[in-house]
Amino acid sequence: MLTPADRAATIFDVARLAGVSKSTASRVLTGDRRVSADAVEQVTQAAAQLAYVRNPAARAMATSNGTRIVIGVGSPRPTLVVDDYLSRVVSTAARLCAAERIGVAVQPLSLHNPDAVAAFAGDPTAHGVILVNTTAPILGAVDRRLAGRVVSIGIGSPLVPFVDVDNYTSALATTRHLIESGRRRIAMISGPRWMQCTARLTQAYREVMHDAGLQTRVVVGDFSAESGRLAASKVLRRWPDVDAIFAVCDATAIGVMAELRSRQIDVPGDVAVAGFDDIAFAQFSGLTTATHPVEAIAEAATRAVLEASTARPPDTFFPSQLVLRKTA
Amino acid sequence: MLTPADRAATIFDVARLAGVSKSTASRVLTGDRRVSADAVEQVTQAAAQLAYVRNPAARAMATSNGTRIVIGVGSPRPTLVVDDYLSRVVSTAARLCAAERIGVAVQPLSLHNPDAVAAFAGDPTAHGVILVNTTAPILGAVDRRLAGRVVSIGIGSPLVPFVDVDNYTSALATTRHLIESGRRRIAMISGPRWMQCTARLTQAYREVMHDAGLQTRVVVGDFSAESGRLAASKVLRRWPDVDAIFAVCDATAIGVMAELRSRQIDVPGDVAVAGFDDIAFAQFSGLTTATHPVEAIAEAATRAVLEASTARPPDTFFPSQLVLRKTA
DNA sequence: CTGAAAGCGCTTACAG
DNA sequence: CTGAAAGCGCTTACAG
Secondary structure: OOOOOOOOOOOHHHHHHHHOOOOHHHHHHHHHOOOOOHHHHHHHHHHHHHOOOOOOHHHHHHHHOEEEEEEEEEEEOOOOOOOOHHHHHHHHHHHHHHOOEEEEEEEEEEEEOOHHHHHHOOOOOOOEEEEEEEOHHHOOOOOOOOOEEEEOOOOOOOOOOEEOOOOHHHHHHHHHHHHHHOOOOOEEOOOOOOOHHHHHHHHHHHHHHHHHHOOHHHHEOOHHHHHHHHHHHHHHHHHHOEEEEOOOOOOHHHHHHHHHHHHHOOOOOOEEOOOOOOOHHHHHHEEEEEOOOOOHHHHHHHHHHHHOOOOOOOOOOEOOOOOOOOOO | OOOOOOOOHHHHHHHHHHHHOHHHHHHHOOOOOOOOEEEEEHHHHHHOOOOOOOOOOOOOHHHHHOEEEEEHHHHHHHOOOOOOOHHHHHHHHHHHHHHHHOOOEEEEEOOOOOOHHHHHHHHOOOOEEEOOOHHHHHHHHHOOHOOOOOOEEEEOEEEOOEEEEEEEEHHHHHHHHHHHHOOOOOOEEEEOOOOOOHHHHHHHHHHHHHHOOOOEEEEEOOOOHHHHHHHHHHHHHHHHOOEEEEEEOHHHHHHHHHHHHHOOOOOOOOOOEEOOOHHHHHHOOEEEEEEEEEEHHHHHHHHHHHHHHHHOOOOOOOOOOOOOOOOH
């Protein structure tokens, strides 16, 4: 037994077993190329034999580069509301970080006071940053020392690469589908105005409607089911002849359906309903929607930050597929 | 300016401003009582003035006590399935850890090979451990060096305190409610056999049924909506005269309702349906269920681990309230 | 009650 | 290409 069973192997154990110095072992382990092939061989083998895993706290100390990935969440209120979407992002990141012995923390980011973002840069405990629901002011406050270890789920900037779902295309497809299936008085329930994707989705809807010579009708929601109920009431009051409602989020669409049901309005007979996200319950509600590969997106963002390469990773849009079910 | 704006204050900065040594500053900051009232005063003020936050990586190095809270999840398969429930636990923990600059990681724990649990103890990068969906073998493998910084959501052990929802009581209440509202041929869809809460819930159901002189009918599910569909089919095949189905999870109950609907069986006219969890969509499905304060439970578990007191925190059951809606 | 010093496990200029 | 040494920011016996 080279190391006591109750103590994890350190780089010193690896170096000794490999017959090299700590420095050389470290170089091999960090991927430094100024090492002999022989050293690489020995150290790699020793590390495997001892099931060596780097201690990220020690590494953080040496590099002034922390042990946490901070998920900074743009939020209009100071207290963070963790919704289903964010939960999926966070737990995907936490799952991927486990192997690296790195942790994940979640922090709200005020939309109007981007100081908190600036602070990330000087925070020696942050290994990297994933921005969610971000805005231009927040992006503008990102310190350039964060370059290579910051990524955004949503909009990016010259400094911050992004990964997102291509919901612009799916919004085009959904709106077209509604028109092609005979709907003409189609309302959209959008997300909050401050969210960057709201403009993009509303834009897609407007384009298709204008091309078809149809009138646009937009009501603002907040992605919650409750806001779907409210928005549906508002739509019915303003445009009683509405024959389709496109909500940019399944939860909202489910609220819409609950409201329509309570008024004995038949779906899709009287009013068609479409959502976005394809959450588990969309299937059980027969909801027509479009896919949102949240886990894949979160995984891409996490890997980009974990790898922290100096080369800027490419901006990526994940495709979203229209899923036709019963409601539209 | 005592510290450059671009560098976070260290304990050295605090000590200097307070006019004491690093040692004394550290003692004040760690709550060591062998310090003068004067020192406490000075250091506390200096720390506040500099907005000092401890660097957990450095602390981890010094104490051999990590920077991550590991959420160990009992799992029959090696790849971890992160469901909604687990996501809520993880993101609650990640939110609470942010202030302490600590991160959260998620790791699957094999039910049959508890070595991974034992490894936690020797892992100098784990600040503490939260066990989820745990089993007796896993609990048995918890090293005593983890005492005071391990907690279980679910069953506990002499070494591991627990926090859980009192679903035994709510299962009694749900079953009684079904009987009181005239149902007699009540089936239960339970969770997987290996889950500790399954026995507890089945037990509650059996007790009430026996007391009422009624026959019990149990089918095993896995908490998913899909398993609800399957289980409903099975129930209808084995007991075509069933007049109520109690699923121990809302997602499963929603699957049950989808299956009943597809067979034109009226809910609650022909068959009453009850769930458990009170998830957001339960409300929009009119589902009768019982509350499950997941965030409160996760918060209690996280705080217990974060505080890492040597005194064992009390075992806690959070109450679950019956919520009567339309389906039962 | 207090401070100087050692040490936690790494990385990385520096000198060879 | 390699090793000895310094240093990252803390905590904690140790000696006073």
